[in-house]
Amino acid sequence: MKENSQNQLIRRRRLSMQILVCDDNPYMVNRLFDLIQHQISLQGISSTFSIVSNTDDLHNLDYTAFDLAFLDVDMGEYNGVDLARKLHAARPDAVIVFVTNFIEYAPSGYEVNAFRYVLKNTLEETLPEIILLALDEYKKRHRVVSFSMASENIDVPVENILYLESNHRTMIMHLINHPRKDFHFYASITLMEDALSPIGFLRVHKSYLVNMEYIEILQYGKVRLKNSVELPVSKNNYTEIKQQYISWRGGLRWNIG
Incomplete structure (x- = not known):
């Protein structure tokens, strides 16, 4: 009886995602996009990507639109943590994953409720699993009563x-x-x-x-x-x-x- 009541009360909204991928290195941002798109497509999820390698383009983004974001931390003069702050303020329920070479930036993620922190030298090994975990987290955050x-x-x-x-x-x-x-x-x-x-x-x-x-x-x-x-x-x-x-x-x- 309890399980039936829960099923009637809580359900998930239709899964269609807006995904931001940001890195100031064009090679890296395309590499990230390929890995993420492949894993998302395997899950049968409808998605739209915004791919940013020129930090000047960040000023034109609608941060309220993004459900999932993969952000480089160190982008030259632009700080990826500041970008995450803007995204978190606009969309507190967005799932944020930092992707970087620098492990010392990890504590900054707590401030913006970052979901995971991925090192670039382990992308192929770790990113597919983290994408699945991020999708699970997204589904949890997008239930309706x-x-x-x-x-x-x-x-x-x-x-x-x-x-x-x-x-x-x-x-x-x-x-x-x-x-x-x-x-x-x-x-x-x-x-x-x-x-x-x-x-x-x-x-x-x-x-x-x-x-x-x-x-x-x-x-x-x-x-x-x-x-x-x-x-x-x-x-x-x-x-x-x-x-x-x-x-x-x-x-x-x-x-x-």
């Missing part, structure tokens, strides 16, 4: 859900980066927890289920989310709640391939 409200079927992308609040028999879905402030519909918080906890939601209180992506501070008795939202945290279950959050956050740490 489906529910009915006033006889209308509603789909809300998971990344637009800040938290859910249970008020008697009514579920209030509080939104972020969305035209609406919230949705009200009938559902139990237990059902929502069963469906959403595997994809990054945490039950911090009997009445609140939060999107861990938007947690800024979690401490004894309260949690602060983006948009300056503060919610109570169960003091009796705080140790378990904290451990679940630490485990989830630790799973986001990317490695070097």
